[in-house]
Amino acid sequence: MSARKKTRTSRPTATRPDGRRRKRASERRGVTIRDVALRAGVSIATVSRVLNRTAPVDERKRVLVETAAADLGYIPNPAAQSLLGRRTGGIGVLLPYVSGEFYSELLNGLDSTAKELGYFLLISTSHDRLEEWQAGARAMFGRVDGLVVMSPILTPDRLEIRSDEPTVYVNTPGAPDGANGFFSIGFSNLEGTFEATRYLLEAGHRTIAHVRGPVAHADADLREEGFRRAMAGHPAEECPVVEGGYHQEEGFAAARVIAAMQPRPTAVVAANDYCAMGVISGLLDAGLDVPGDVSVIGFDGVPSGRYSHPTLSTVEVPVRRLGERAVRTLVDVIQGHRAPPTGVEMIPVSLVLRASSRSLVEP
Amino acid sequence: MSARKKTRTSRPTATRPDGRRRKRASERRGVTIRDVALRAGVSIATVSRVLNRTAPVDERKRVLVETAAADLGYIPNPAAQSLLGRRTGGIGVLLPYVSGEFYSELLNGLDSTAKELGYFLLISTSHDRLEEWQAGARAMFGRVDGLVVMSPILTPDRLEIRSDEPTVYVNTPGAPDGANGFFSIGFSNLEGTFEATRYLLEAGHRTIAHVRGPVAHADADLREEGFRRAMAGHPAEECPVVEGGYHQEEGFAAARVIAAMQPRPTAVVAANDYCAMGVISGLLDAGLDVPGDVSVIGFDGVPSGRYSHPTLSTVEVPVRRLGERAVRTLVDVIQGHRAPPTGVEMIPVSLVLRASSRSLVEP
DNA sequence: CTGTTAGCGCTTTCAT
DNA sequence: ATGAAAGCGCTAACAG
Numbered sequence: 001m002s003a004r005k006k007t008r009t010s011r012p013t014a015t016r017p018d019g020r021r022r023k024r025a026s027e028r029r030g031v032t033i034r035d036v037a038l039r040a041g042v043s044i045a046t047v048s049r050v051l052n053r054t055a056p057v058d059e060r061k062r063v064l065v066e067t068a069a070a071d072l073g074y075i076p077n078p079a080a081q082s083l084l085g086r087r088t089g090g091i092g093v094l095l096p097y098v099s100g101e102f103y104s105e106l107l108n109g110l111d112s113t114a115k116e117l118g119y120f121l122l123i124s125t126s127h128d129r130l131e132e133w134q135a136g137a138r139a140m141f142g143r144v145d146g147l148v149v150m151s152p153i154l155t156p157d158r159l160e161i162r163s164d165e166p167t168v169y170v171n172t173p174g175a176p177d178g179a180n181g182f183f184s185i186g187f188s189n190l191e192g193t194f195e196a197t198r199y200l201l202e203a204g205h206r207t208i209a210h211v212r213g214p215v216a217h218a219d220a221d222l223r224e225e226g227f228r229r230a231m232a233g234h235p236a237e238e239c240p241v242v243e244g245g246y247h248q249e250e251g252f253a254a255a256r257v258i259a260a261m262q263p264r265p266t267a268v269v270a271a272n273d274y275c276a277m278g279v280i281s282g283l284l285d286a287g288l289d290v291p292g293d294v295s296v297i298g299f300d301g302v303p304s305g306r307y308s309h310p311t312l313s314t315v316e317v318p319v320r321r322l323g324e325r326a327v328r329t330l331v332d333v334i335q336g337h338r339a340p341p342t343g344v345e346m347i348p349v350s351l352v353l354r355a356s357s358r359s360l361v362e363p
Numbered sequence: 364m365s366a367r368k369k370t371r372t373s374r375p376t377a378t379r380p381d382g383r384r385r386k387r388a389s390e391r392r393g394v395t396i397r398d399v400a401l402r403a404g405v406s407i408a409t410v411s412r413v414l415n416r417t418a419p420v421d422e423r424k425r426v427l428v429e430t431a432a433a434d435l436g437y438i439p440n441p442a443a444q445s446l447l448g449r450r451t452g453g454i455g456v457l458l459p460y461v462s463g464e465f466y467s468e469l470l471n472g473l474d475s476t477a478k479e480l481g482y483f484l485l486i487s488t489s490h491d492r493l494e495e496w497q498a499g500a501r502a503m504f505g506r507v508d509g510l511v512v513m514s515p516i517l518t519p520d521r522l523e524i525r526s527d528e529p530t531v532y533v534n535t536p537g538a539p540d541g542a543n544g545f546f547s548i549g550f551s552n553l554e555g556t557f558e559a560t561r562y563l564l565e566a567g568h569r570t571i572a573h574v575r576g577p578v579a580h581a582d583a584d585l586r587e588e589g590f591r592r593a594m595a596g597h598p599a600e601e602c603p604v605v606e607g608g609y610h611q612e613e614g615f616a617a618a619r620v621i622a623a624m625q626p627r628p629t630a631v632v633a634a635n636d637y638c639a640m641g642v643i644s645g646l647l648d649a650g651l652d653v654p655g656d657v658s659v660i661g662f663d664g665v666p667s668g669r670y671s672h673p674t675l676s677t678v679e680v681p682v683r684r685l686g687e688r689a690v691r692t693l694v695d696v697i698q699g700h701r702a703p704p705t706g707v708e709m710i711p712v713s714l715v716l717r718a719s720s721r722s723l724v725e726p
Numbered sequence: 727c728t729g730t731t732a733g734c735g736c737t738t739t740c741a742t
Numbered sequence: 743a744t745g746a747a748a749g750c751g752c753t754a755a756c757a758g
Contacts, residue, residue, distance in 0.1 A: 030527070032735055043745045048737055058743060078505045079451070080735035082442040083750045089502070090485075098467045099666070107461055107470075111488045120502045121486045122453075125474045139452070139483045142441045164393070248670035274667070281670045303462070304637070307611035307644045309672050395751055406729045411753060421727065443751035446734045 031072045039068040051076070082142075091330060092122045092140035092165070094133060094149045099247075100274055101302040102319060106170075109323025110148065117331045119145070128153055137161040146330045152217045156182045166333040166340050168326045173218030183340065185326050187347040189219045192315035193226035195351050196269050196297045201230065204360030205267040205295065207237070211244035211254040211279055213271035220246075220271055223299060227269050237263065244271050248278030255282025258294075266294055267357065273298035273305050273314055280310070280356060295357035310355035317349050394435045403431035414439070445505075454693060455485045455503035455528070457496065457512045462610075463637055464665040465682055469533075472686020473511065480694045482508070491516055500524040509693045515580045519545045529696040529703050531689045536581030546703065548689050550710040552585035553592070555678035558714050559632050559660045560593035567723030568630040568658065570600070574607035574617040574642055576634035583609075583634055586662060590632050600626065607634050611641035618645025621657075629657055630720065636661035636668050636677055643673070643719060658720035673718035680712050 037044040042061055049055045050065040057065075068074075082088045091114055095103065107123075114121050122144055124136035133154065140147065147167040151159060155174025161167065169184035193210070200208050210227040213220025224241060231239035240261060244254045251270055255278065258265055268283075270276035276298030280290050288294055290310055298305060301316030325347065332338045400407040405424055412418045413428040420428075431437075445451045454477055458466065470486075477484050485507055487499035496517065503510065510530040514522060518537025524530065532547035556573070563571050573590040576583025587604060594602035603624060607617045614633055618641065621628055631646075633639035639661030643653050651657055653673055661668060664679030688710065695701045 033737095034735080044736080045738080045746080046744060049744085052737080054737080056743070061744085075501065075504050077446070077735050079442045079445040080750085081737080083440070083446055083735080083752090084737050085750065086737080088442070090506075098470055100464055100467060101462070103467045103470075104461045104463060107466075107486075108488065111486065115487070115498075120506075123470075123474065123484050123486050124478070125471065135478075136483075138438065141438050143453075143483075248667065252670060274670075277667065278670050281672050281674075284672055304611065304640065304667055307615060307637075307641050309644050309647055311644075396753095397751080407752080408730075408754085409728060412728085415753080417753085419727070424728085440751050443734085444753080446736090446751080447753050448734065449753080 031074045033074070033076070035072055036065065036068045036074050039072060040064040087145050087334070088143055089119055090122050090140075090144035091119045091327060092137075092144035092147045093124070094136050094140075094147065094151070094161075095123065095125045096150065096152055097127050098125050101304060102272075102300055102317075105302075105319040106150075106323045109320035110327055111323075113324040113327040114331075117327065119327070119331065130154065130158070133159050134161070140165075145334045148326045148330060152219050155218075156184075166330060168330045168333075170322060170326050171219060181342055183329070183342050183344075185322060185329070185345045185347065187317050187322060188349050189222035190226035190229070192299055192317075192349045192351075193223040193269055194230045195226075195349075196299075196315050197227050197230035199351060199353075200267045200269070200295065200297070200357070202361075203295075203358070205265075206234075207263050207265045208239055208267045208269060209258050209261070209265040210239070210241045211251060211258075211268060211270045211275055212241055213275070214245050217246075223271060240265065244275050246272050246275055248274050248281065251275035251278025251280075252282040252285075253278075255279045255286065259283060259286035259288055264294075266360070268294060268296045270296060270298050273300045273302045273312060276312055276314070276356070277304070277308055280308070280312075291356055291358040297351075297357050301352060305354070308356075313354045313357040314352050315349050316352045318347060322347055394437045396437070396439070398435055399428065399431045399437050402435060403427040450508050450697070451506055452482055453485050453503075453507035454482045454690065455500075455507035455510045456487070457499050457503075457510065457514070457524075458486065458488045459513065459515055460490050461488050464667060465635075465663055468665075468682040469513075469686045472683035473690055474686075476687040476690040477694075480690065482690070482694065493517060493521070496522050497524070503528075508697045511689045511693060515582050518581075519547075529693060531693045531696075533685060533689050534582060544705055546692070546705050546707075548685060548692070548708045548710065550680050550685060551712050552582045553589040555662060555680075555712045555714075556586040556589035556632055557593045558589075558712075559662075559678050560590050562714060562716075563630045563632070563658060563660070563720070564593065565724075566658075566721070568628075569597075570626050570628045571602055571630045571632060572621050572624070572628040573602070573604045574614060574621075574631060574633045574638055575604055576638070577608050580609075586634060603628065607638050609635050609638055611637050611644065614638035614641025614643075615645040615648075616641075618642045618649065622646060622649035622651060627657075629723065631657060631659045633659060633661050636663045636665045636675060639675055639677070639719070640667070640671055643671070643675075654719055654721040660714075660720050664715060668717070671719075676717045676720040677715050678712050679715045681710060685710055 033044045033047050037047045046057060047065050050057050050062050111121055122140055126132035126136050146165045149167060150170040151172045156169055169182055171186050172184050212224045242254045242257050244250045268279055270279050276296050280296050283290050283294055290296055298312050298314040301314050305312035305314050333340050396407045396410050400410045410428050413420050413425050474484055485503055489495035489499050509528045512530060513533040514535045519532055532545055534549050535547050575587045605617045605620050607613045631642055633642050639659050643659050646653050646657055653659055661675050661677040664677050668675035668677050696703050
């Protein structure tokens with residue numbers, strides 16, 4: 001019995017009563033650690049030690065192993081590695097419905113940072129339904145070392161992604177409110193529109209409209225709140241809030257409403273850049289001039305805004321950095337460099353004035 | 364000895380000489396198949412059979428197992444499953460540098476289809492360097508059942524992603540040219556600009572410029588070629604080709620050149636939509652009217668084009684469908700429903716006329 | 727129908 | 743310094 005075992009270890013591919021199983025395995029995937037060991041004339045343990053630099057190995061054998069591995073094009077089976085309880089090397093990313101440039105920028109920040117730190121991305125996009133989020137999270141289970149979750153609608157406790165993996169929330173409500181033990185990275189939604197509105201006020205605008213984002217989106221709520229706070233004390237007819245959304249068509253529709261208002265606003269703070277572009281389109285369509293008759297300011301700072309016509313004033317969010325911070329923090333936690341943080345890290349936004357808005361006081 | 368083994372199977376958590384190892388395991392991840400078996404009072408094999416519906420099991424035990432699994436919140440360890448040689452459930456997606464709406468649309472198509480078919484996405488974006496692509500591919504090795512690769516610059520044989528996994532190329536050069544054994548899904552780059560240019564010609568334009576995409580991008584080359592073919596026979600000064608790119612700034616810069624041309628083109632076929640928006644911006648900036656003085660047609664059909672000002676005429680690519688077809692085909696191959704195809708599947712594009720272009724013949 | 731067992735490929739003690 | 747062996751959690755023969 002012990003003789004047979006010995007045979008198994010040192011000559012795994014030798015003829016056996018049943019050649020079938022062996023063959024099946026080699027059909028599936030190529031080179032295993034045993035093939036390398038065999039070729040180098042050492043034990044699989046030594047191969048492992050060399051490849052992981054996990055213990056000192058005789059110089060000659062080391063070279064032998066490295067050569068054999070290279071010759072064979074050996075790549076360790078990640079499934080086997082993670083089965084042993086080691087890292088999977090994956091970071092799961094749970095996103096809402098992705099559309100527009102915001103997400104491609106975010107993805108860029110996430111992926112380039114993940115790459116830099118030696119991780120790969122597992123991505124799942126979901127729509128508003130809770131089950132979709134949970135299904136996405138479940139699919140990640142055991143395949144990732146940590147999670148980045150961006151859920152503008154559902155709060156972490158509603159999502160109930162109670163995975164053991166460390167999780168960083170991005171622009172997700174709930175976490176900001178308090179120390180539920182969640183950690184989130186956000187940007188200043190409220191302050192953004194507050195500043196934009198304040199600027200317009202100082203620039204001499206009296207009647208300013210806000211086109212708000214989608215219902216139940218926490219960030220849309222915050223942006224509306226920022227607008228309201230800046231307009232605090234002004235009569236209601238001077239600060240109308242119009243239903244809108246995050247897409248151009250919704251901004252376009254809102255512009256119709258705004259163009260017909262009495263008194264007509266001389267400025268609009270839009271929910272985001274696409275919405276703002278739609279508003280501009282709708283305003284122009286209604287025969288108004290932007291910024292001649294109406295100033296428009298967006299939110300996000302998407303690249304298109306620099307070249308739309310007129311170029312778009314906006315509250316710029318450093319999206320790329322948002323992604324980078326999320327991954328970097330997550331990896332720090334995964335690797336034990338720091339304890340899982342809680343609370344919120346806020347990334348500041350900045351008002352960028354371009355051609356779609358103008359001052360009424362300094363002509 | 365056999366008694367001990369029996370014990371191990373039926374009471375894995377019982378006290379053992381060394382309690383350490385057990386504890387370590389439970390630290391890492393929660394519930395295993397043995398916990399479920401223990402709770403249901405059956406063997407792990409039965410649990411597996413119930414959960415995978417892989418063999419008939421006594422009704423009562425079935426319920427017992429299902430209850431136990433649900434109570435414990437059991438999720439099979441994917442690493443263990445794939446180690447057995449079963450599917451990983453992953454689809455690897457290798458993309459170039461992502462920016463703009465094209466990629467968020469593509470991602471949408473890929474992810475929603477993958478979800479529908481029970482797969483998740485592993486994403487890696489790369490820039491132009493070959494090593495980055497290969498590193499991305501290597502990271503996917505063993506973690507995915509198949510690959511979707513979109514490489515507008517490097518051909519499949521240059522990429523040398525010689526993985527055993529079935530691979531579908533999207534909008535990637537090389538495969539189109541011949542049966543190298545690769546399969547690719549593309550759209551009609553050449554035909555797209557050809558049609559757009561033909562339309563402009565028929566609409567009475569004589570001098571038409573093309574702002575081409577990035578150097579060495581195969582799709583940019585094809586689009587230029589489509590333009591040239593449509594303009595075949597026309598004198599060179601009537602069909603200038605200007606350096607450009609896929610971003611607005613490059614279109615903007617190209618517009619400056621075009622505005623200064625003698626004779627000045629009355630129409631521009633741009634490399635893509637963002638480029639076209641930049642061209643429009645630059646043209647307006649130079650005091651020209653669009654489409655009054657110059658008509659502009661883009662390529663891709665990004666959502667913004669519907670609401671830019673003027674709304675953008677474009678060659679619309681069904682990006683979402685592109686992603687869907689890629690994943691669907693790949694999964695068909697993975698699941699053995701069809702043999703790995705070769706050659707190209709072309710997805711047709713369509714000319715969509717909006718306000719940025721006008722006819723000179725029917726006023 | 728159901729339990730036992732042999733691995734999947736790898737890392738990590740444990741003995742040399 | 744290095745080989746043997748014990749599993750990680752799971753599925754798929756192989757016996758009952």
